[in-house]
Amino acid sequence: MGCAVSRKKKPQVILSKAKTLVILPGTFVKINDNDFVEVYNIGKKLGSGAYAEVRFCTHRQNKANRAVKIIAKQLLESESAKNQFIKEIEILKLLDHPNIIRVFEFFEDENNFYIVMEHCKGGELFDEIIKHKNFNEYQAAHIIRQVFSCIAYLHSIRVVHRDIKPENLLLEEKDDLFNIKLIDFGIATIIEEDDVQGMIGTPSYIAPEVINERYNEKCDVWSAGVLMYILLCGFPPFQGSTKNEVYEMIKNCSYILDGYGWENISSDAKDLIKKILVPQSSRISAEKALKHKWIVSMLKKDKRDQATMKTVLKNLEEFNAQNKLQEAAKLFIITQLMSTKEIKEARDIFKELDENGDGKLSRQELIKGYRKFASQKDAEDMVDRIMAAVDTDHNGFIDYNEFLKAAVDVKKISSEEYLQTAFNLFDKDANGKISIDELKSVLQSAGEDEVLFQEIIKQVDINGDGEIDLEEFTTILKNVRVSDR
Missing domain, CATH: 1.10.510.10 (Transferase(Phosphotransferase) domain 1)
Incomplete structure (x- = not known):
């Protein structure tokens, strides 16, 4: 019996150097140079500990509800306490799991450190x-x-x-x-x-x-x-x-x-x-x-709706990162902008596919998922293509945010609001264009080969001015190939 999930040709590798650049979710978890109260409205207290308190907060611009852990500097007087706080930030930037709190950004002022996280409505x-x-x-x-x-x-x-x-x-x-x-x-x-x-x-x-x-x-x-x-x-x-x-x-x-x-x-x-x-x-x-x-x-009896499973797996199969800028922007939108509700469908399918519960998908786990809709050979062929396209850190697994980046419906990702916000992230000087230096700054890749970023820009730069404007940025995010225009 034929495969119910569409089959595609193996994605072509468009870039020679740029494909080696690894973009991780923690890339976008950074210190925000603005004052915390300029970016967020602080709300009620949610909890407290020896060194910190947690409060509800709302992003002034996009109205997103979040939680903030506020650490008083005066309580971190010892060197070991300061080092532990630095270690906490380093660890939080590493994490990529559906059951671990999502972190958005950090702030610092004269009196406090701030860690901004997702807000969980259900309490402890x-x-x-x-x-x-x-x-x-x-x-x-x-x-x-x-x-x-x-x-x-x-x-x-x-x-x-x-x-x-x-x-x-x-x-x-x-x-x-x-x-x-x-x-x-x-x-x-x-x-x-x-x-x-x-x-x-x-x-x-x-x-x-x-x-x-x-x-x-x-x-x-x-x-x-x-x-x-x-x-x-x-x-x-x-x-x-x-x-x-x-x-x-x-x-x-x-x-x-x-x-x-x-x-x-x-x-x-x-x-x-x-x-x-x-x-x-x-x-x-x-x-x-x-x-x-x-x-x-x-x-063992918990199974998701098969139609939802098929839709998410189809999105995964059709993923084709044409450019590192496209990949980075998608990852930024999913990890920093999209609500839990918007990614829930893909998140739940990830958890079902993750049979051994280790927080990442192996080749065999993916094959088992595709076997619901395809023959063994078709499933193996599809999964091999998916691993090549989606496993961008080359660790042999599809990590959680790698999965979301490929499996979340592109129509959700490419809303005008999200595209504009993502573009503004890269366009640091707000002149309406993304330069090579701005791209390197956002991706925290100051030491990378200049040729690598020239390739990334060139792939998206329709008018050939050496920079990326909003129209060019939008084109690549909406999965329209430059060559198709």
């Missing part, structure tokens, strides 16, 4: 736990799979969060347990060759090896296990009248899985907890937790 998972006391296994499995997906992804890029807890998990919308976002990378770190040292984290959720101040990334898995325990029975596994009593119970891995709260919990759920709340040397990884039969069996 902690509040849902207080409200519900405990969750059924289907709900708990959905929540914990999202958490393990974040952790597995972070560990694959050697990032350890170190503060997994319900207060750091937000619901995207009210009562929506199926779209949760991990936040607060304030004490996250990047693991080098050695283990991490120093006791840090929230007492009830820290692993025994953290108490002993020498640990690795599996401390996050332990914290997720504590969260899973609470979701299922409604109370924490380690309790005591003092912090030291709690620490002793944690170090001894002393908890119960029977009696009150556990009467109706499945043996599979208990088995996963037993594989997590154990000493570090015996603890499973987040990657293996995602493959555990409890999570797999609870989620």
Whole structure:
């Protein structure tokens, strides 16, 4: 039977040097030189911590609702605190996962640092736990799979969060347990060759090896296990009248899985907890937790509408980045301008295709998706073409924003408002044209070969003046080939 998804010729490589330029989502997450209050209206307080508070804010120009983490400089007096803040920014710029908070930009003034993030309307998972006391296994499995997906992804890029807890998990919308976002990378770190040292984290959720101040990334898995325990029975596994009593119970891995709260919990759920709340040397990884039969069996019946799947896969197949400017502008619009609602359809399909939950799509996962509408050979051929066109960082996977860049409907991306805003980003001197220097500045590529950017400009420059005007920019973003004009 023939393939229901259209087949296209393999995209031609138009540029010789420019194709080597890798544009990552973090490229557009930058310090904004304006005053924060000139760009945003500050609203109500959403939360607070030792070094910062989080407030609701609205972008004055495009009216987008966001959240801002405000860090008081006077509280970062020590050198280690300042270094940790710098590390937080570096880590946030690296992240590319559907269940990790999206960051837009940073500000700095005399008194504060500001980190502008997406606003999640549903509030903290902690509040849902207080409200519900405990969750059924289907709900708990959905929540914990999202958490393990974040952790597995972070560990694959050697990032350890170190503060997994319900207060750091937000619901995207009210009562929506199926779209949760991990936040607060304030004490996250990047693991080098050695283990991490120093006791840090929230007492009830820290692993025994953290108490002993020498640990690795599996401390996050332990914290997720504590969260899973609470979701299922409604109370924490380690309790005591003092912090030291709690620490002793944690170090001894002393908890119960029977009696009150556990009467109706499945043996599979208990088995996963037993594989997590154990000493570090015996603890499973987040990657293996995602493959555990409890999570797999609870989620196997969840499938999206096949018509939506087909539409998104067709968009993915037809993606053809003719030019690095086109690719960069699309990525900017998706990561910085589009609302969660606008990317939700493609985001949900990405999560369904990501069977092992690691936050990226392998060749085999994509083939399995296309096999719903095509023969094995057609699916393999299509996926090979897609990998060549979409995997722009050449890591052998389709990362989350690589997928969105290709799968979101081009009509949504190419609205006049988005095109004008994206053009203004590149046109730094506001003279109505994008120069080579402006292109290099936006893409943070000052050291790159000049010839590379000349090629990018030339591919789009219809009138041959060596710069790009709005009409030329719009043409390339609307997927109209210059040669077709």
